[in-house]
Amino acid sequence: MSCDFKDNFLNYISPLEPEFFKNKLVLDAGCGFGRHLYNAALFGAKMVGMDFSDAIESSRENTRMLRNVYLVKGDIYNPPFTDKAFDFVYSIGVLHHLPDPEKGFCSLLRFVKNGGSIFIWVYSDSRKFINALLESVRIFTTRMPFTLLKIICFIFAALDYLITLSFKLLNKIGILNKIIEKITFERIKVYMRYPFQVTYADWFDRLSAPIRFYYNADDLNGWAKRAGLKKVIISPTGNYGWRLYGEKE
Numbered sequence: 001m002s003c004d005f006k007d008n009f010l011n012y013i014s015p016l017e018p019e020f021f022k023n024k025l026v027l028d029a030g031c032g033f034g035r036h037l038y039n040a041a042l043f044g045a046k047m048v049g050m051d052f053s054d055a056i057e058s059s060r061e062n063t064r065m066l067r068n069v070y071l072v073k074g075d076i077y078n079p080p081f082t083d084k085a086f087d088f089v090y091s092i093g094v095l096h097h098l099p100d101p102e103k104g105f106c107s108l109l110r111f112v113k114n115g116g117s118i119f120i121w122v123y124s125d126s127r128k129f130i131n132a133l134l135e136s137v138r139i140f141t142t143r144m145p146f147t148l149l150k151i152i153c154f155i156f157a158a159l160d161y162l163i164t165l166s167f168k169l170l171n172k173i174g175i176l177n178k179i180i181e182k183i184t185f186e187r188i189k190v191y192m193r194y195p196f197q198v199t200y201a202d203w204f205d206r207l208s209a210p211i212r213f214y215y216n217a218d219d220l221n222g223w224a225k226r227a228g229l230k231k232v233i234i235s236p237t238g239n240y241g242w243r244l245y246g247e248k249e
Helices: 006-013 035-042 055-062 101-109 128-141 146-171 174-183 186-191 196-208 217-227
Strands: 025-029 046-051 069-073 086-092 112-123 230-237 241-247
Touching: 006 035, 006 086, 006 112, 025 035, 035 046, 035 055, 035 069, 046 055, 055 069, 086 101, 101 112, 101 217, 128 196, 146 186, 146 196, 217 230, 217 241
Parallel strands: 025 046, 025 086, 046 069, 086 112
Antiparallel strands: 112 241, 230 241
16 A cells, blocks of 8 residues: 555546445455555445455555455455345456456356446456567566566566656656657556556566456457346456446346
């Protein structure tokens, strides 16, 4: 929790607004260190965070002051909950790391009440060249010892952050402001908002996760149709990911 992730969460979860969460029982499936869980709880939901990894301990530390947060270590394929337990289930940046992402999606849907809703965010396949280049590098990085990989990620993150910092400083010069704004890539604009720790963590996530799948709108439409969802909204997050929101009959 190196910074405030409220705007980050709202960008992921769009078009949902903070008011949507009030008084709902909500599951964050794959909550990690709790950055989204924390803000959903502040929006007024009774939150249950679940993660398969020891990151659940970080969630405990980051949300210990919130009385409306409950945590469990669990598996998305076999969550330890009663069917139709939740008003809303969301999973951001998680399903695309599973061996069978759609199976994970269907598993989570079991725990949504009739009339409740589900939301997911997954990687986009729109940047085909960059994705292919990244996957060619990941052939090696996913097999490295973590100690070595952390050093490599730190170097990449440091270079990345220096570029971002340069644009950020130039953007503050009045006569250059408009020019810098026009030529700055969207990716750099995103990272301008965050400290170095976020860049470093993202590089580690990018190069260490054993599995990554990429999707498009047609893929998610297929998921929603096979799941029998209604009021489906599918939208992109730039070229990086796709959102799917749907309601259960």
